[in-house]
Amino acid sequence: MMDPLLMNVAMIPAVAVLGIILGLIYKGIDRRLAARMQARIGPPLRQPFIDLKKLMMKENIVPKNAVSWVFNFMPVVALASSLMLLMYIPFLQIPAILAGSGDLIVILYVLIFPSLALVVGGFASGSPYATVGAQREMVAMLSYEVPLAITIVSIAWLMSMTGSIGTAFDLAAVSAANIWSLVGPIGAVGLLLLLVVLIFVTTGEMGAIPVDAAEAETEIAGGLLAEYSGRNLALFYLTSAVKMVALGSLIIALFLPMTPVQLGLVQAGNTGMIANVLCFLAKLFVVVFLSSTFIRVAVARFRITQVVKVYWGYTTLAALLGLLLVGVDILLKVS
Amino acid sequence: MITMQKELFRQLFKRAFTNQFPAKHAPKSVNALLEAVGKGKAKLNPPVPVPENFRGKIAYDKNKCIGCQLCVKVCPANAVVFKPKEKKISYHTFRCTFCGECVNVCPVKCLTFTDEFLLADYKKD
Amino acid sequence: MLEKKKDADGDTSYSISVGPVHPALKEPVKLNMSIEGEKVTGVDFELSQVHRGVEWMGTRRNPIQIMFLAERICGICNICHIMAFSKAVENAAGIEVPARASYIRTIAAELERIHSHVLWAGVAAHELGFDSVMHYTWKLRENVLDTIEYLTGNRITKAIVTIGGVRRDIHEKQVPRLKETTDYYLKSFDKLGKIFLKDPVVKSRCRDTGILTKKEALVTCAVGPTARASGVRKDIRVDETYAAYPELDMKPMMPDMVTGETRGDVYDRIITRLLEVKQSAEIINDCLNQMPEGKIVYEEKIPKLLAELKGVEGEGTGRLEAPRGEVFHYVKMVGEDSPYAWKVRAPTYNNMLAWVPMLMNEQIADIPIIAASIDPCMSCTNRAVVAGKTSSILTQENLHRLSVEKTRKIREALK
Numbered sequence: 001m002m003d004p005l006l007m008n009v010a011m012i013p014a015v016a017v018l019g020i021i022l023g024l025i026y027k028g029i030d031r032r033l034a035a036r037m038q039a040r041i042g043p044p045l046r047q048p049f050i051d052l053k054k055l056m057m058k059e060n061i062v063p064k065n066a067v068s069w070v071f072n073f074m075p076v077v078a079l080a081s082s083l084m085l086l087m088y089i090p091f092l093q094i095p096a097i098l099a100g101s102g103d104l105i106v107i108l109y110v111l112i113f114p115s116l117a118l119v120v121g122g123f124a125s126g127s128p129y130a131t132v133g134a135q136r137e138m139v140a141m142l143s144y145e146v147p148l149a150i151t152i153v154s155i156a157w158l159m160s161m162t163g164s165i166g167t168a169f170d171l172a173a174v175s176a177a178n179i180w181s182l183v184g185p186i187g188a189v190g191l192l193l194l195l196v197v198l199i200f201v202t203t204g205e206m207g208a209i210p211v212d213a214a215e216a217e218t219e220i221a222g223g224l225l226a227e228y229s230g231r232n233l234a235l236f237y238l239t240s241a242v243k244m245v246a247l248g249s250l251i252i253a254l255f256l257p258m259t260p261v262q263l264g265l266v267q268a269g270n271t272g273m274i275a276n277v278l279c280f281l282a283k284l285f286v287v288v289f290l291s292s293t294f295i296r297v298a299v300a301r302f303r304i305t306q307v308v309k310v311y312w313g314y315t316t317l318a319a320l321l322g323l324l325l326v327g328v329d330i331l332l333k334v335s
Numbered sequence: 336m337i338t339m340q341k342e343l344f345r346q347l348f349k350r351a352f353t354n355q356f357p358a359k360h361a362p363k364s365v366n367a368l369l370e371a372v373g374k375g376k377a378k379l380n381p382p383v384p385v386p387e388n389f390r391g392k393i394a395y396d397k398n399k400c401i402g403c404q405l406c407v408k409v410c411p412a413n414a415v416v417f418k419p420k421e422k423k424i425s426y427h428t429f430r431c432t433f434c435g436e437c438v439n440v441c442p443v444k445c446l447t448f449t450d451e452f453l454l455a456d457y458k459k460d
Numbered sequence: 461m462l463e464k465k466k467d468a469d470g471d472t473s474y475s476i477s478v479g480p481v482h483p484a485l486k487e488p489v490k491l492n493m494s495i496e497g498e499k500v501t502g503v504d505f506e507l508s509q510v511h512r513g514v515e516w517m518g519t520r521r522n523p524i525q526i527m528f529l530a531e532r533i534c535g536i537c538n539i540c541h542i543m544a545f546s547k548a549v550e551n552a553a554g555i556e557v558p559a560r561a562s563y564i565r566t567i568a569a570e571l572e573r574i575h576s577h578v579l580w581a582g583v584a585a586h587e588l589g590f591d592s593v594m595h596y597t598w599k600l601r602e603n604v605l606d607t608i609e610y611l612t613g614n615r616i617t618k619a620i621v622t623i624g625g626v627r628r629d630i631h632e633k634q635v636p637r638l639k640e641t642t643d644y645y646l647k648s649f650d651k652l653g654k655i656f657l658k659d660p661v662v663k664s665r666c667r668d669t670g671i672l673t674k675k676e677a678l679v680t681c682a683v684g685p686t687a688r689a690s691g692v693r694k695d696i697r698v699d700e701t702y703a704a705y706p707e708l709d710m711k712p713m714m715p716d717m718v719t720g721e722t723r724g725d726v727y728d729r730i731i732t733r734l735l736e737v738k739q740s741a742e743i744i745n746d747c748l749n750q751m752p753e754g755k756i757v758y759e760e761k762i763p764k765l766l767a768e769l770k771g772v773e774g775e776g777t778g779r780l781e782a783p784r785g786e787v788f789h790y791v792k793m794v795g796e797d798s799p800y801a802w803k804v805r806a807p808t809y810n811n812m813l814a815w816v817p818m819l820m821n822e823q824i825a826d827i828p829i830i831a832a833s834i835d836p837c838m839s840c841t842n843r844a845v846v847a848g849k850t851s852s853i854l855t856q857e858n859l860h861r862l863s864v865e866k867t868r869k870i871r872e873a874l875k
Binding site for chain 3 (some may be wrong): 386411433436
Binding site (some may be wrong): 037038039040128132209210212213220221222297298299300301302303304305306 | 474476482483484495498585588589590591592593595596599659661662664665823824825826
C-alpha cells in the first residue's frame, strides 16, 4: 500500500488537470448557451481549447513601462492559487486533498488571491486602462467580500448551534452534514436566500456582466487584462476556468452536497459512482448557468458605484436576512 | 420588466437566427473545405436567395456593344474602361460599386445585372 | 496616454484618451479626457482621423457620378446624402421633381430611418454591456434590410434617388411586402420600448446620464434626435418642405410625449429614437395610401440630363433630416461638366459639440454610452485634414480678420 501522504501528493496534479479540463469544457458550454440565448449559433464546444492553444503560441508582450517581473509573475500566482482552491474543496463527498480543521476560512482567504493577483498585475502593467480596471476590481472585491463572509459565517454558526462546534468551519463536515436537514421551514427560506447570495457573489468573483466593471470591454478596453497577451493571458484564462469549477463546487459542497447514492436512488458501487459523477456535473452545470451564463446575457453592465451599491446594499441585506431567518429557526428549535 | 429575460429564455430553445452560410462553423482549412465541395464530398449551406431586380455583378455582352462610351461617362468608380482599338469596353468588377447607372444608360442593353454576389477572389479579373 | 498632473488644490488628475482606436468607438475619433478618480473633469476631442477627400473627388466628376459618391459618404444614412445632393443640384438647375417620385423618396428615406435607429439601439445596448439586446435589435433590423433589398436591389446602398426623381418605381405587387414590414415594426415597437425603457438596469444607467439642457442644445447647435431629446422642437421634415412630407400629417417626436417631462439625458434620446421608428412606419403607411400615379423622373434619358446640367450656372442647397439630424449640401455649378464646389455638412458635426456639456462631471463608465447617444458618424463628418505639423490655430478673431481682408479684396476687384 502507498503511504496516504504520498497518495495525496500524487493526486494533486491529477485534480489540477481535471479541474482545468472541466473548467474549459464548462466555458465552452457557457459560451454556446449564451450564444443560443442571443439567437446566435455560437462557437463549437472545443473553442476554449482552441483559444488556449492559440494564446500559448502567441508572443508574450511586456509593455515598456511595466514592472516586468510582477507583470509576468502574477498570472502564475493567479492560476496557482485558483488550483489550490480546488485542493480544499471536497468533490462527491470524498474529503479534499488538503482538507483539515477550519478549511472554510482558508478558502475565504485563498479566494481573494486570484483577484488580488489580477489587481497587482493590472497596476504593474502601467496602462491607464489597466490602472482604472485595477482600482475598480479592488472596489468590487471589497464589496462582494462582505456578503460572502456573511454567508460562510451563517453556515458555520448553524453548524455550531446544531451541535458540531469543533467542526463548524470544516468544509467536509458541513458537506457531510447536509445543512438543509438541520433547519426547519423558516431556516430553509433563509438558506435559500443565502444560496442566491452566494450564486450572485460567484458572478462577481467570475467577473461576468453585470459586475465586470473591472474588465468592461467598451469602457476601458478590457481593463485589467488590457496589456496581457500570449502565455500570461492564457494563464488568466485558465484561472477563470478553474475558478468557475472551484466556486461551483464550493456552492455544491455547501448547499447541494447530497449524491444519488446517499439519497438511496442508486446502489453504491460502480453504477453508483457513475451516477454520482453525472449528478455532480449536472449540479455544476446548473450553478454555472445561473451564476454566469444566464445573468451575463440577461442584464446590462453596472457602473462601479452601482456594483458597490448592489453588493454592499441589496446583497448584504439579503445575506443578513438569510442569517436572521436561520437564527430564528435555530432559536425556535432550541427553545 | 422581464420582457428581455423571457425572450432570452425562449430563444434558448429555438433555432439560431444566424444564416448558416457557407458552413455552421469555421472549417479548419477553407481550401480543404472548398476542395471537398468541388469533389462533391461536402456540401455548403446555400446563401439567402436574392430578390428580383437584384443589383449583382454586371454581365457584359461584347457582341452587342457599339462603343458609345456612355457607360464610361456615368460610371462613378471608373470601373468601365474604354478600349479605343477595339471600340469596346472592359469592365472591372473589383472597382464596381453596383449602382447600375451603366445598365440604365446603355442604349443597346449590352450591360445587364446578374444575381451573382459572391465576388471575392484572388485574381483581379 | 496617461499623464499625471497636480492642480492647485493638490488633487491628482489623470488625462486619459479614448480613441482613435477603442472598443467603444465604431469609427476613429480621439476623446481627450481629464479624470479625477472616476469623474470626468475636462473634455476635448480631435477629429479628422478618417479624411477621405470626398469633396475633392466630387469636383472631378459629373453630377450623375457624384450622386453615387455622395451615397458613399455614410454607410448608414446613405440616402440622405444622395437626396441632399440631388436636391442641391435640382435647386441650382430649377428642376422639379414629380409627385410620385417625392413619395418614393420619402418611403426610401423612412425605411432608412427605421434601419438606422434600430441599428443605433443595438449599438447603445452594446455600449451598456447588454449584448443580448444588441443581437435582438439587429435581428429585428434584418426585416427592413431585406425589404430595402427587395425594393432597390441592395441591402444598404439604395441608389434609388437620381437628379430629378427616382430610378425605380414601387410596383403594385411590392406594396404588400412594404405593409408587412411596417406592421412588423409597429408590432415590435412595443416590445423594444419595454426592453429599453422598463429594464431597471438600463434605466439606472441612462436616466440623468449625459444631460444636455435645452439651452446647451441651442448653444451647441445640436440637430436631429439629440436636439429633440433636449426639448428643442426642430425637425427639418416639418420645418422645411421637401419630398412628400408637407402632404403628410406629422409632428416632431419629443420625449415628453411618453414621460411627460424633458430631461435631455440618454434615456430621453432613446425614447426619441424609438418613437421615430414608430413614426417612420406610420409615414410609410400614409405614403403608400396617398401615393399618386405619374412620372417618376424629370428626365429619363441620362445623356440628355447631363447635357442640361452642363449648362447650369448657379448655386444650390439641399437640406434634409437624416436619421441623425440635419444634412446640408451646397453645390456651385459654373457651366462645366463637374461642379465648381461641393460642400457637405453631416449632422454629427453639430452634435459632437454637445459632447462637452454632456460628458462633464460624468463617470468614466458612462463615456461610451454618452458618446454613442448622439449616434456619431465620424467618416461623414471629416471634411478636412491637417497635414504635417502646424503651430497656428485659427481662432474666431483670426477668422474674422481673414474674412474682413477677403471682403476688402473682393470689393477692390469689383471696382
